Amino acid sequence: MQFLENLFGLIGDLTWGFALIPFLVVIGLFFTIVTGFAQIRFFKRMFRVLSSKNQTEDQKAISAREALLLSVGGRVGGGNIAGVAVAISLGGPGAVFWMWAIALVGMCTSLIECSLAQLYKRSTGDGAYRGGPARTIIHGLGEDFRWLAVLYAICLIASFAIGFNAFQGNTVAGAVQESLGIDRLWSGVFLAILTGAIVYGGIHRIAKTADVIVPIMAVGYILLALLAILVNITELPRVIYMIVANAFGFEELVGGGMGVAIQQGLQRGLFSNEAGLGSAPNVAATARVRHPISQGITQSFSVFIDTIIICSCTAFIILLGDVYQPGSEDVDGIVLTQQSLASHLGGWTSYFLTAALLLFAFSSIIYNYYLGENALTFMSRNSAWVHGLRWFVIAIVFLGATAPNAAAVFFFSDPLMGVLAVVNLLALLMLFPTALRILKDFKTQLSEGVARPVLNPDDYTDLDIDRTAWTGKLPDDD
Numbered sequence: 001m002q003f004l005e006n007l008f009g010l011i012g013d014l015t016w017g018f019a020l021i022p023f024l025v026v027i028g029l030f031f032t033i034v035t036g037f038a039q040i041r042f043f044k045r046m047f048r049v050l051s052s053k054n055q056t057e058d059q060k061a062i063s064a065r066e067a068l069l070l071s072v073g074g075r076v077g078g079g080n081i082a083g084v085a086v087a088i089s090l091g092g093p094g095a096v097f098w099m100w101a102i103a104l105v106g107m108c109t110s111l112i113e114c115s116l117a118q119l120y121k122r123s124t125g126d127g128a129y130r131g132g133p134a135r136t137i138i139h140g141l142g143e144d145f146r147w148l149a150v151l152y153a154i155c156l157i158a159s160f161a162i163g164f165n166a167f168q169g170n171t172v173a174g175a176v177q178e179s180l181g182i183d184r185l186w187s188g189v190f191l192a193i194l195t196g197a198i199v200y201g202g203i204h205r206i207a208k209t210a211d212v213i214v215p216i217m218a219v220g221y222i223l224l225a226l227l228a229i230l231v232n233i234t235e236l237p238r239v240i241y242m243i244v245a246n247a248f249g250f251e252e253l254v255g256g257g258m259g260v261a262i263q264q265g266l267q268r269g270l271f272s273n274e275a276g277l278g279s280a281p282n283v284a285a286t287a288r289v290r291h292p293i294s295q296g297i298t299q300s301f302s303v304f305i306d307t308i309i310i311c312s313c314t315a316f317i318i319l320l321g322d323v324y325q326p327g328s329e330d331v332d333g334i335v336l337t338q339q340s341l342a343s344h345l346g347g348w349t350s351y352f353l354t355a356a357l358l359l360f361a362f363s364s365i366i367y368n369y370y371l372g373e374n375a376l377t378f379m380s381r382n383s384a385w386v387h388g389l390r391w392f393v394i395a396i397v398f399l400g401a402t403a404p405n406a407a408a409v410f411f412f413s414d415p416l417m418g419v420l421a422v423v424n425l426l427a428l429l430m431l432f433p434t435a436l437r438i439l440k441d442f443k444t445q446l447s448e449g450v451a452r453p454v455l456n457p458d459d460y461t462d463l464d465i466d467r468t469a470w471t472g473k474l475p476d477d478d
Contacts, residue, residue, distance in 0.1 A: 009411075015418025021266055024276045027425055028105035031112050031432070035439060039107035039300050046301035062128065067287035068298045070210040071280045074367030075273055075306040076218065076360055081353070082171075083268045084314040085336040088324065091264025093239070094246030096315040098265025099272075103307035106275025107300040112435045113428055115296030116140065117281030118289065119438060119455075123469040131285025132371075133278040133424045134378045139464040140431045148423055152278065153375035155420035160279060161372020161389065162396055163413025168361040168368070169400030175334060175357050188401030194362065196394045199369050206366050217359035218310065224352060225313030228344040232320040239319045272311055273303040277417060278424030282374045283367070290454045293442040317341050369393050434463070 032039065049064050087095040113133070120139040121131030134156075137149040173187035198209050229236060247261055274280055284299045314337055318324050321340040334357070341349040372393065376385055428435075438455070445453035457467045 012415035028109045032108040049298045062286040069214040071283045071302045073210045073214040073363030080310045082334045087264040087268035091261040092246045093243045094261030095265035097247035099269035102269035107303045109276040111296040111300040114284035114299035115292045117285040118292035118295045121285040122466045132282035152423045155416040156375040157372045159413045159416040160368040166400030169397040172361040173401035188398040192398040273306045277421045
C-alpha cells in the first residue's frame, strides 16, 4: 500500500504539483486570444439556453438546457462551499480574484472541449448520443491514438465514478451527522438507495433529475447569499477592494502574499469548474443541438455559473462576516462557511447549508456515475459491465458515507484526474484547428443573418463524424 501511495503521490506531483495548472492557464489564454475572446463575444448568447423554447420535442433526446444543468450539477459541489473557504483561509481574499480570472479563461477552454465532443458524438440509435474526449480522440485523431483514449477512459472511471463518489458520500454523511446528529449508516443507506434509483434510469433519468434539483439548489443558495450581502451592503465596497488589493500584493493578509493568493485561487478555481479537465464534455455530447458551438457556448456558461456566481456567493458570505480570521490555516471549510452564514442570518442557516450540501453532493454523484458509464461504454459494449459499475458505485457511495476514513483509501483520485487532464489538453491542442473551423462556420452563419446556425455534415466529409447525429428534427432554439 505504501508503494502505491508513493507512486500516485509522484504522479500527483508531476501533474498538479508541477506543470498542470500553468499548462491549463496557458492553453486557456491561447484559446481565448486565438478565438477572439469567444467567451466574451458570445456571452449574451449563453442565456438563451435558459429559455423554455430551447427544448427538443423528442422525449428520448437530451436538451441543451438539461445538459447544462447536469454539468452544473457536476461542477457545483462541496468545493463551492468548503473549497472556497479553504482558498480564502490559505491564500487570503485575493484568491477570490484569481478564481474569477481562471474562470474567465476556463470558459473558453470549456467552449472548445465541449464543441469538439459535440462534433464527434455518436448516435446510440434511440434518440440519444454519447461522446466525450475518448470518442473525440478516436474519431478526431484516429485509431493510432486508441491507447490514449483508453488511458483517458480508465482514469475517468477510477477518479470520478469511484474515488470522487466516495468523497461525496463521505462529505454528505459527515455534514448530516454534524448538524442533525444522524448516524452515518442511515445517511449511507439513504444515499445508496437514491443513487440506485437514479442511475438505473440511465442518462434520461439522470438529466431529468438534474433539471429539477440543480435549479433548486443553485437558486436557493444564491438567494441566501444575496440576503447576507444585503444585510451587509455598506461593507461590500470594502470587501471588493480587499479582494483586489490582496490579489496584487497591495494588502498582504496571509503569509506568502500575492504568490499564495494566485496559487490558491487558480487551484481551487480549476478544481471547482473543471474547465479543461475533460469531464464536462462527456455530458455536453448528450445534447441535441443545431451546431456543436451552440453546446460549447452553453458549457462555457456552466463555468460562469459555477465559479463567477456560486463560488462568489461563498466568498462574500465569508468576507462580509467577522468569523474569518486572516492567516488561520487550521480551518474546516464547511465549518467556516456555516459559521459565517450563521453570523449574518442566524443559526437556522446551518440546516439550510446542510440541505444545500446534500443536493450539491448528490448531483455530483449522479454526474460522476454518468462519466464512468460513458467511459465504460467506450471500452466495451457489454451491458453487463454497465450493471456491474452501477452496483459498484452504489456500494462505493455507501462505503464512503458510513466509514469516516474510507475516503482516504481513494488517494489515487486526484493524481488520476491530473493524468486525464493532461491527455485531454494534448488532444485539444491537436484538434484545435478543427475547433477553429467549426467556430468560423458558426460565426459566418451569424454574420449572414442566420439566427440559429446549423451544422451541415456535407461540409465536413473529410472528418469522421456521425452523420446520423446531425439529422432529424431540431430543437426550436440553439
